[in-house]
Amino acid sequence: MLTSSKKNEALRRLTSLGSQIVEDIRRRTFPALKIPSRSVENIKYDRKLGQYVLGDEVIIRNSKNIKHLRPFAQLVWIAYFSKELLKTNKTSTLRDIYYSAQAYNVDFKDQDESDEMITELESIIRMPREDINIYPEERSAIFGDLTIEYTVPGYEGKRLVLTTHPDGVMIGPALTTANFVRTSADKVIVIEKGALFTRFIEEKVHERYRAILIATAGQAPRSTRYLIRRLNKELGLPVYIFTDADPWGMHIAMVIISGSANAAHITDLVTPKAKWAGVWATDIVRYRLPSDPLTEVDIKRLYELKRDPRYGEEIWRREIDEFLRIRKKSEQEAFARYGLTYIVDKYLPDKLREMG
Amino acid sequence: MLTSSKKNEALRRLTSLGSQIVEDIRRRTFPALKIPSRSVENIKYDRKLGQYVLGDEVIIRNSKNIKHLRPFAQLVWIAYFSKELLKTNKTSTLRDIYYSAQAYNVDFKDQDESDEMITELESIIRMPREDINIYPEERSAIFGDLTIEYTVPGYEGKRLVLTTHPDGVMIGPALTTANFVRTSADKVIVIEKGALFTRFIEEKVHERYRAILIATAGQAPRSTRYLIRRLNKELGLPVYIFTDADPWGMHIAMVIISGSANAAHITDLVTPKAKWAGVWATDIVRYRLPSDPLTEVDIKRLYELKRDPRYGEEIWRREIDEFLRIRKKSEQEAFARYGLTYIVDKYLPDKLREMG
Numbered sequence: 001m002l003t004s005s006k007k008n009e010a011l012r013r014l015t016s017l018g019s020q021i022v023e024d025i026r027r028r029t030f031p032a033l034k035i036p037s038r039s040v041e042n043i044k045y046d047r048k049l050g051q052y053v054l055g056d057e058v059i060i061r062n063s064k065n066i067k068h069l070r071p072f073a074q075l076v077w078i079a080y081f082s083k084e085l086l087k088t089n090k091t092s093t094l095r096d097i098y099y100s101a102q103a104y105n106v107d108f109k110d111q112d113e114s115d116e117m118i119t120e121l122e123s124i125i126r127m128p129r130e131d132i133n134i135y136p137e138e139r140s141a142i143f144g145d146l147t148i149e150y151t152v153p154g155y156e157g158k159r160l161v162l163t164t165h166p167d168g169v170m171i172g173p174a175l176t177t178a179n180f181v182r183t184s185a186d187k188v189i190v191i192e193k194g195a196l197f198t199r200f201i202e203e204k205v206h207e208r209y210r211a212i213l214i215a216t217a218g219q220a221p222r223s224t225r226y227l228i229r230r231l232n233k234e235l236g237l238p239v240y241i242f243t244d245a246d247p248w249g250m251h252i253a254m255v256i257i258s259g260s261a262n263a264a265h266i267t268d269l270v271t272p273k274a275k276w277a278g279v280w281a282t283d284i285v286r287y288r289l290p291s292d293p294l295t296e297v298d299i300k301r302l303y304e305l306k307r308d309p310r311y312g313e314e315i316w317r318r319e320i321d322e323f324l325r326i327r328k329k330s331e332q333e334a335f336a337r338y339g340l341t342y343i344v345d346k347y348l349p350d351k352l353r354e355m356g
Numbered sequence: 357m358l359t360s361s362k363k364n365e366a367l368r369r370l371t372s373l374g375s376q377i378v379e380d381i382r383r384r385t386f387p388a389l390k391i392p393s394r395s396v397e398n399i400k401y402d403r404k405l406g407q408y409v410l411g412d413e414v415i416i417r418n419s420k421n422i423k424h425l426r427p428f429a430q431l432v433w434i435a436y437f438s439k440e441l442l443k444t445n446k447t448s449t450l451r452d453i454y455y456s457a458q459a460y461n462v463d464f465k466d467q468d469e470s471d472e473m474i475t476e477l478e479s480i481i482r483m484p485r486e487d488i489n490i491y492p493e494e495r496s497a498i499f500g501d502l503t504i505e506y507t508v509p510g511y512e513g514k515r516l517v518l519t520t521h522p523d524g525v526m527i528g529p530a531l532t533t534a535n536f537v538r539t540s541a542d543k544v545i546v547i548e549k550g551a552l553f554t555r556f557i558e559e560k561v562h563e564r565y566r567a568i569l570i571a572t573a574g575q576a577p578r579s580t581r582y583l584i585r586r587l588n589k590e591l592g593l594p595v596y597i598f599t600d601a602d603p604w605g606m607h608i609a610m611v612i613i614s615g616s617a618n619a620a621h622i623t624d625l626v627t628p629k630a631k632w633a634g635v636w637a638t639d640i641v642r643y644r645l646p647s648d649p650l651t652e653v654d655i656k657r658l659y660e661l662k663r664d665p666r667y668g669e670e671i672w673r674r675e676i677d678e679f680l681r682i683r684k685k686s687e688q689e690a691f692a693r694y695g696l697t698y699i700v701d702k703y704l705p706d707k708l709r710e711m712g
Binding site: 089093095160166195340 | 459
């Protein structure tokens with residue numbers, strides 16, 4: 001999808017929201033907003049889509065109600081402010097929004113409150129906040145033979161090949177909104193650790209395995225998840241995710257694949273066809289990896305995941321059980337036990353063969 | 357300095373270390389190593405250099421002593437391994453080293469132990485671990501009109517202008533070791549927060565104030581501090597550091613300027629002429645910034661800084677006292693209270709005028 005059309009769509013939805021309010025006032029009724037409910041009862045796991053979605057329940061926020069007046073005004077201001085961001089081609093962060101409100105004498109008691117309003121706005125316009133130029137702080141990186149064309153002001157039409165900088169290219173607003181022009185890659189490899197991402201670049205994994213490499217640097221920021229989805233949907237590239245072998249690494253993969261419950265109101269951040277390729281609990285045994293014992297917290301987390309509807313498929317159940325059996329965890333770097341390049345020369349091709 | 361000459365120097369020092377040991381064995385004496393002591397008594401603050409340095413005390417590690425044998429072997433292995441890294445043009449991380457040791461049946465009880473040995477090796481060869489291709493995980497970013505020329509394998513002689521990617525360019529091994537070719541900038545602006553770095557790029561601070569912009573993303577990684585030093589020394593650019601207005605932000609600036617006690621054995625990571633330009637405690641008052649009360653921990657930290665020899669200069673003493681008087685702290689984003697561009701349009705030029 002072209003970014004300018006996405007921007008226009010966001011502007012259209014924000015304008016329509018404002019028009020409804022103006023319309024109500026003209027008709028001399030108190031303006032009211034319908035907000036999709038994000039209460040636990042209204043969050044459902046859609047097995048077909050392989051992700052959480054919201055049900056039909058809505059909340060009516062009516063300015064007639066004195067208790068609703070404050071969040072009503074806050075929400076309208078957030079909508080106004082994001083429209084300004086889009087019109088002036090500026091980006092902002094959640095933190096910026098909180099402070100910016102003070103310039104307009106809009107009162108938020110803390111950032112949690114303004115974050116919550118931004119989430120409500122997302123659920124009303126059914127678009128992620130990145131589409132209204134609100135970005136998180138975190139950054140991750142990409143590297144590989146993909147030519148992009150920027151759409152941000154001052155760079156429109158300029159192109160960059162993502163092998164230009166051997167430390168990797170930052171995934172920020174400019175990259176997330178760029179168009180894809182050309183690639184020779186036939187897959188995407190997503191890596192939890194920055195150090196391993198650097199190793200993969202040095203060992204030319206992008207050439208040897210025709211891959212676009214992405215470092216999530218821990219839990220993937222939403223803009224990175226959005227980019228992974230675009231690579232899968234727009235370019236048809238299969239996605240393989242490599243994390244540490246522990247419940248937290250598993251869940252990094254899962255959030256990329258099936259999304260998170262608190263983003264159930266947004267449906268275009270997930271990549272249901274992406275695959276968790278390792279490091280599995282069974283890999284710890286198979287490759288005799290150096291490991292640490294699971295902690296109490298790790299084990300508690302595994303039992304939580306067992307009850308989570310996203311973890312229904314065979315591979316997840318098998319690996320959770322194996323973790324609980326061996327009571328061990330390993331990091332991606334543990335493969336260095338067999339030399340720095342073993343993970344690239346042996347483990348990666350093994351895995352790609354099995355997964356393909 | 358050309359990177360290849362630095363690499364050769366590192367190889368020379370590692371080889372010389374090995375030769376001494378071989379020499380001892382040939383002479384049929386037990387090999388011994390002189391290691392600069394990094395004990396508190398031997399760490400001195402050098403007012404003239406404006407940084408911590410090691411005194412003359414050395415520790416003798418003698419393989420004749422059964423208690424010394426294990427750390428002696430560990431240290432020799434680290435030296436061997438880093439020489440291999442240099443020779444094969446591979447980079448590694450502290451974590452990688454810990455796991456790699458297992459491939460050689462060299463035993464480290466945990467990563468703390470291998471990290472400590474790497475630090476000892478640094479102090480023997482008097483070079484930072486980045487010079488022997490050992491990097492940390494953290495990344496930060498740079499943006500501005502600076503043309504660099506890579507020296508890493510596969511990219512030798514290739515050039516990049518650091519305005520190519522509007523999300524900023526990652527500071528990793530390739531960038532840190534690149535040569536500087538050309539710049540139109542007349543200053544460096546270092547920024548603690550990634551969000552503000554993005555704002556500065558969007559508002560074209562690099563053009564309007566002819567600046568190279570660097571995001572530290574919190575405490576600056578050593579490779580970033582090393583790069584800041586190079587920009588100051590090799591290009592003669594003044595460096596201005598902007599952090600949050602709290603004791604932790606202050607200290608981010610201080611570590612860039614004067615280094616840290618645990619890197620006292622390395623003298624080329626500091627930029628003594630760099631200046632902390634804000635956000636000051638006095639700025640909280642002057643600009644009536646939104647603020648939070650200082651916590652117990654913040655206040656304790658301020659009293660610690662008061663006793664720290666690096667904080668002897670007037671500006672630091674004044675700001676510490678002001679923090680303690682007003683008992684408040686603010687973040688860089690707090691300027692958004694006056695609109696998103698106020699920090700760029702008003703605060704930044706104010707500060708540059710005063711500091712210049």
